Amino acid sequence: MTRDLTIAEVRLTPILVADPPLLNTQGVHQPYTPRLIVEIVTADGTTGLGETYGDTKYLELARPLADRLTGRSVMDVNGLFGIDLAVDATRVEGQADAGGLRGVQTADKLRLSVLSAFEVACLDAQGRALGLPVHALLGGKVRDAVEYSAYLFYKWDRHPAGVRAEPDEWGAALDPAGVVEQARRLQERYGFGSFKLKGGVFPPDEEIAAVRALAAAFPGHPLRLDPNGAWSVETSLKVAAELGDVLEYLEDPALGTPAMAQVAARTEVPLATNMCVTTFGEIKEAFTKDAVQVVLSDHHYWGGLRNTQHLAALCAAFGVGVSMHSNTHLGISLAAMTQVAATVPNLHHACDSHYPWQSEDVLTERIAFDGGRVAVSDAPGLGVELDRDELARLHRRWAEDDGSLRDRDDAAAMRTAEPDWRTPAMPRW
Numbered sequence: 001m002t003r004d005l006t007i008a009e010v011r012l013t014p015i016l017v018a019d020p021p022l023l024n025t026q027g028v029h030q031p032y033t034p035r036l037i038v039e040i041v042t043a044d045g046t047t048g049l050g051e052t053y054g055d056t057k058y059l060e061l062a063r064p065l066a067d068r069l070t071g072r073s074v075m076d077v078n079g080l081f082g083i084d085l086a087v088d089a090t091r092v093e094g095q096a097d098a099g100g101l102r103g104v105q106t107a108d109k110l111r112l113s114v115l116s117a118f119e120v121a122c123l124d125a126q127g128r129a130l131g132l133p134v135h136a137l138l139g140g141k142v143r144d145a146v147e148y149s150a151y152l153f154y155k156w157d158r159h160p161a162g163v164r165a166e167p168d169e170w171g172a173a174l175d176p177a178g179v180v181e182q183a184r185r186l187q188e189r190y191g192f193g194s195f196k197l198k199g200g201v202f203p204p205d206e207e208i209a210a211v212r213a214l215a216a217a218f219p220g221h222p223l224r225l226d227p228n229g230a231w232s233v234e235t236s237l238k239v240a241a242e243l244g245d246v247l248e249y250l251e252d253p254a255l256g257t258p259a260m261a262q263v264a265a266r267t268e269v270p271l272a273t274n275m276c277v278t279t280f281g282e283i284k285e286a287f288t289k290d291a292v293q294v295v296l297s298d299h300h301y302w303g304g305l306r307n308t309q310h311l312a313a314l315c316a317a318f319g320v321g322v323s324m325h326s327n328t329h330l331g332i333s334l335a336a337m338t339q340v341a342a343t344v345p346n347l348h349h350a351c352d353s354h355y356p357w358q359s360e361d362v363l364t365e366r367i368a369f370d371g372g373r374v375a376v377s378d379a380p381g382l383g384v385e386l387d388r389d390e391l392a393r394l395h396r397r398w399a400e401d402d403g404s405l406r407d408r409d410d411a412a413a414m415r416t417a418e419p420d421w422r423t424p425a426m427p428r429w
């Protein structure tokens, strides 16, 4: 049968998704976080799914892009990246990312963060039309399952009083015992074999104690600590010296490539990043200064699944490890991460995943972790199906919001509990 893979319709659905009160160095997660779901429909009725950030600046770019896609072929992914999108640079340049902790903000990174959802949707549609999984379109899988690590957070047991939120079954984790208890529950439920603690929340000695407690509770399991650049070079070196025997890597201990290079020069502990290398333009300086030993790729802001493969190839050429970053996302993105991760030969670290923190999803079936791994689907496309009722419900929540939650802002969320809170100056310690 000849199929007509001309794009006939693009549907954009902004949603608000429940998020627990997870703490990071900027503040706390809002009770609901914005995401954008992209559906690309072809003339013969095939639909491909994609997902990305749903904050206003992404929506503003996604809408004109969607308008320009109809009439193009869903096979023309190179052409998609060639579309001349006018990005309002004042939206990003020189501005702090209020909730993202994802490094530099540039107009091109914003453009790629939007295009990535459309690329994934095109690949999903291609796969469905051809009866092939996305990994086959990317050259084929080199593994049958992708390993993920448990993503531990300091957290409150609930959002501040008076704030509308969904119930949260995980309880508080504000000290070493709480962190170990959270790790145990995540391991029991999902089988994770490695653990990452989001740091930069408490003074470093408290976070060192938490990692020590994890090492005692889970001997031999890989551990990571990520303060999102909250420490000075000297503090980073002190933490590296104290935890060097148990850490798989330290993630973004200090902010920016020069500081990371200074830390890397004086410790044997590998440094990972999803903050100082988040664009192709940052690679040369970081790799030639040997500032990072592992790059945590994120297909959203690197510009999709094929760019993730390009990044992995560059990492291989420089002897730099590769893994994956994650922040609040749903199953479409987890499926996309898993499909591309399956094709990356030099992926030797378990990927991050926020997914266990997301009690809501827009899929008919949640993606399962078995022994900390997600099986690589061989079904056509991403191998996931949209739950339209859930999508509509989460979109209603977005539509009914007065605008205060449509842009993620962890510092603003923190002010509902601590009115004087300001995003801390870095380095914080």
Ligand SMILES: O=C([O-])C(=O)C[C@H](O)[C@@H](O)C(=O)[O-]
Pocket: 022, 023, 024, 099, 100, 101, 102, 198, 226, 228, 274, 325, 326, 327, 328
């Ligand atoms: O550095 C990281 O791993 C992240 O940026 C992940 C998330 O943004 C996380 O820190 C968060 O959502 O609080």
Ligand SMILES: [Mg+2]
Pocket: 226, 228, 251, 252, 273, 274, 275, 325
């Ligand atoms: Mg990080």
